[in-house]
Amino acid sequence: SQTIHQWPATLVQPVGSPLSLECTVEGTSNPNLYWYRQAAGRGLQLLFYSVGIGQISSEVPQNLSASRPQDRQFILSSKKLLLSDSGFYLCAWNKRGLAQYFGPGTRLLVL
Amino acid sequence: DQQVKQNSPSLSVQEGRISILNCDYTNSMFDYFLWYKKYPAEGPTFLISISSIKDKNEDGRFTVFLNKSAKHLSLHIVPSQPGDSAVYFCAASQIKAAGNKLTFGGGTRVLVKP
Numbered sequence: 056s057q058t059i060h061q062w063p064a065t066l067v068q069p070v071g072s073p074l075s076l077e078c079t080v081e082g083t084s085n086p087n088l089y090w091y092r093q094a095a096g097r098g099l100q101l102l103f104y105s106v107g108i109g110q111i112s113s114e115v116p117q118n119l120s121a122s123r124p125q126d127r128q129f130i131l132s133s134k135k136l137l138l139s140d141s142g143f144y145l146c147a148w149n150k151r152g153l154a155q156y157f158g159p160g161t162r163l164l165v166l
Numbered sequence: 167d168q169q170v171k172q173n174s175p176s177l178s179v180q181e182g183r184i185s186i187l188n189c190d191y192t193n194s195m196f197d198y199f200l201w202y203k204k205y206p207a208e209g210p211t212f213l214i215s216i217s218s219i220k221d222k223n224e225d226g227r228f229t230v231f232l233n234k235s236a237k238h239l240s241l242h243i244v245p246s247q248p249g250d251s252a253v254y255f256c257a258a259s260q261i262k263a264a265g266n267k268l269t270f271g272g273g274t275r276v277l278v279k280p
Contacts, residue, residue: 087266098172098255098272099210104265112265145209153198153259153266157209 057082061146061158068165074119074133076161078146081127086148088129089155090121093143105129141165169193170258172271180279185243187274189256192237196258200268201230201241204253213254214241217261246278 058081068074080086090102101114103121111121118137122130129146141164147155170191179185189199197218202210216223216230216239223230229242243250253275257268 089267099270101267101269104267106265114267143207147209149266153261153268154200154212154215155266155268156212157202160207160209162207 059158061161065162068136071135074136076131078129080148086150089147090131091145136165138165170269170271172274174274176275178277179246182245185246187241187254189239189271191258195260198259198261199239200257202255248278251278
């Protein structure tokens, strides 16, 4: 069966510091991968998606970037965090069909 | 521009009764719709989906109805149970679009009272 992991689970970072969130999927190959953000009390906003290694599509202009160095690894990064980057970050995958399956999420607080 | 809207931010229902969650969309290109359930500090869990060639899909206590002409879908939970208390998101997609992207509504918080 497929599983998706995210770490860290919680992160508190100062404004201006760098960020690296990692997502890995097990039990499948060549999945589509997605990064979402959920701001407090809001819906899920798609940030990036990837259909293959090195292929990244950005959905919204922002302070963040994504990379896919391996088939089942998806990384969300920032060089300098802003207060507005605080939120709950979710990684998801799918392969056949349109339902996406989400990881446990990372709660990021920028102070 | 919110293409998928859930106009009721919250819903309270008695255990055993029906919960009805509503979702409206504006993009007529959407042809596949999904519902997710989310507990606090966890990732959303896929519940049920429906393609635009159908108007109803049922899975146990969950039924999704689609009204294409009204660009409206709803999720019925019968009977509601306390464990159903969560935030529910509807999502929409285009089957042939690149990347299988989903557009989510803002969510409806459901509270099932014992």
